[in-house]
Amino acid sequence: MKIDPKSKADLSAQIAKAIRDAIISGDLIVDERLPSEAELADQFDVSRPTVREALKRLAAQSLIRTQRGAFGGAFVNRIAFEDAYGQQITTSTLLLSMNDVSFDVACEARFALERACAPISAMRRSADHLATMRAEIHRQSQPGLTDEAFCASDVAFHRALVDGAGNPVLSYQLAGAIEAIEPLMNMITFSARSREVIVSLHTEIADAIEARDTRRVDEALSELEAYSKKLAHEVASQRKDKTSTNT
Amino acid sequence: MKIDPKSKADLSAQIAKAIRDAIISGDLIVDERLPSEAELADQFDVSRPTVREALKRLAAQSLIRTQRGAFGGAFVNRIAFEDAYGQQITTSTLLLSMNDVSFDVACEARFALERACAPISAMRRSADHLATMRAEIHRQSQPGLTDEAFCASDVAFHRALVDGAGNPVLSYQLAGAIEAIEPLMNMITFSARSREVIVSLHTEIADAIEARDTRRVDEALSELEAYSKKLAHEVASQRKDKTSTNT
DNA sequence: AGACTTTTAAATGTCTGACAAATGAAATTA
DNA sequence: TAATTTCATTTGTCAGACATTTAAAAGTCT
Incomplete structure (x- = not known):
């Protein structure tokens, strides 16, 4: 593993890249221990703080984990699905909020992907997942639920x-x-x-999943997509009216 | 922004989390400048190297960018779709290679998602995308192409x-x-x-996209999925035979 | 006055050296 | 043998320093 002395990039970024490439290429395998920070500093001919900054970059991507103490050090981390979920959610959330993606575009993507899952889900659905869906539907029909709680339950249902x-x-x-x-x-x-x-559309979806009727699931999801967009548009136009009144 | 002195986690990780939360919640907006490293060190009551480690963690996630010089500093970064692509690909690749996900599972997921895109693509396809698909098909039919080049072209076609x-x-x-x-x-x-x-299935897909025939696209993709799995199984069983012969 | 050059202050990038804290292995003792 | 202590190793953190970059501000010339 070497770094390019001609590169303009930060040393810590170059070192992080070198190690990351070694992990991706398989030169470093899962649970393998990296050299100690002092050794890495020697190898790359930089100071320890620089090495540490590189390691922190990798840790932020869950590529390594560190352990203190004798026989501790940095180890190549097996990325668990849970870790990846979290990163995925953070990135996706910021991507949407920072790039003024329209509701329609986000909604289209989300339901397209969900419709892709639906037929498989209809085939394989377990009693467990069905029970979760029913429970969330029940929660959603409780009066007095805040909008946030309603949305959270919506997320749980779809997951x-x-x-x-x-x-x-x-x-x-x-x-x-x-x-x-x-x-x-x-x-x-x-x-x-x-x-x-x-709630009625969710019920339709759950019923169709239970009956393994892929066509009905697809139709219900399409209806839900259309209805979600309609609601969002109503909110948007109301807000617009309000703004123009205020102005 | 405060950190919990009782927490056992690294200071740099806590500080990174505090700043990350501020970005996600909208307390820090895009292109806003963070306090200088020295100021952050004062605010969080830690040393500058610790602050720097925290900032490098955030930089690794493309949440901030830094600029040297007077009036430089760390700025909240607008995550571009290209950045997100890269992270997504790195994470997905490692996730698959490190968790011995079977070819069938990965293949199923990939084609399910692609089938989700296909109807929309059939509706909206531009001459440009169609031309790219045709060009990649043509490349794929060239004899003497290495397996790697063939796969790369396959990726380009599907993208x-x-x-x-x-x-x-x-x-x-x-x-x-x-x-x-x-x-x-x-x-x-x-x-x-x-x-x-x-190549013939790719041609079928391109033709169907051109004709805006969503059903045909779907069928061709399903065939391609089945054929990919079949090829993979043949390779796997050949390898198994070879291994048992060697043993 | 306007355009060009120089200076300067502020910020990140990097290094050195040091100490604290954790941790498991090895040595010691009951 | 089992429990305890010692010890070396490694990461976590800090303080202070210097190098480098950068853009604004000051200065200079036409």
Whole structure:
């Protein structure tokens, strides 16, 4: 592992890249111990703080973990699906909030992905996932629920639907799409009437999943997508009216 | 922004979390300048190296960028879709390689997501994306192409299909799924016969996209998924035979 | 007055050296 | 043998210093 002395980039970034490449290429395998910070400093011919900054970069990506003490050090970390979920959600959330992605675009992406899971979920759904979906539907029909709690339950419902496909790779990919849109959904104020519509569509989805009727699931999801967009547009136009009145 | 003195975690990790939370919650907005390292060190009552380690963690996630010189400093970074693509691909690749995800599971996820894009892509496809797909098909039918080059072209073809949906959020989500599976595909040796089958399916997909025939696209993708799995299984069983012969 | 050059202050990047704290192995003792 | 202590190693943190970069501000010339 070497670094390019001609590069303009920070030393710590170059060192992080060198180690990251070694991990990705398989030169460093899971649970393998990296040289100590002092040794790395020698190898790369930099000071220890510089090495440490590089290691912190890698730690932020869950590529390594560190342990203090004798026989401690930095170890190549096996990225768990849970770690990846978290990173995925953080990145997706910021991506949406910082790039003024329209609600429609985010919504389209989210439901397209979810419809991709639905047929698989309908085939494989376990009693467990079905029970979770029913429980969340029940919660959603409770009166007096705040909009935030309603949205959170909505997220839980859809994650159960996705997890029902029994494919961790799909669950990982979908986690970002579903969770990241929640802040956008939270901006919608759900009237009693709109909650009723959503709950009935959720019920339709759960019934169709239970009956393994992929076509019905697909239709219900499409309806839910259309209804979500409609609600968002109503909120947007109301806000617009208010603004123009104030001006 | 405060840190918990009782926490056992590293100071730099706590500080990174505090700043990250401030960014996610919107307390720090895009392009806003953070206090200088010296000021942050004062505020959090730690030394400058510790602050720097925290900032490097955030930089690794593309949450901030730094600039040297007077009036430089750390700024909240607008995460671009390209940055997110890269992170997504790195994480997905490692996730697959480190958690012995089976080819079938990865393949199922990838094609499920791609089928989700296909109808939208069929509706919106531009001449540009269609041309890219045709060009990659042409490259794939050149004899003498290495397996790696064939796979790379395969990735380019499928990315064009996904990008054709004109939804950057979808493209971002799919980037990981499509690119991360490439190393697994690279392990397959493509015979002339199998390349022929794949090229014909790609042609079928391109034709169907051009004709805006969503059903045909879906069917062709399903066939391609089945064929990919079949090829992978053949490779796996051959390898198994070889191993048992050696033993 | 305007355009160009020089100075300067502020900030990050890097290094050195030091000490604290944790941790498991080895040596010691009951 | 089992429990305890010692010890070396390694990360975590700190203080202070210097190098480098950068853009604003001051100065200079036409």
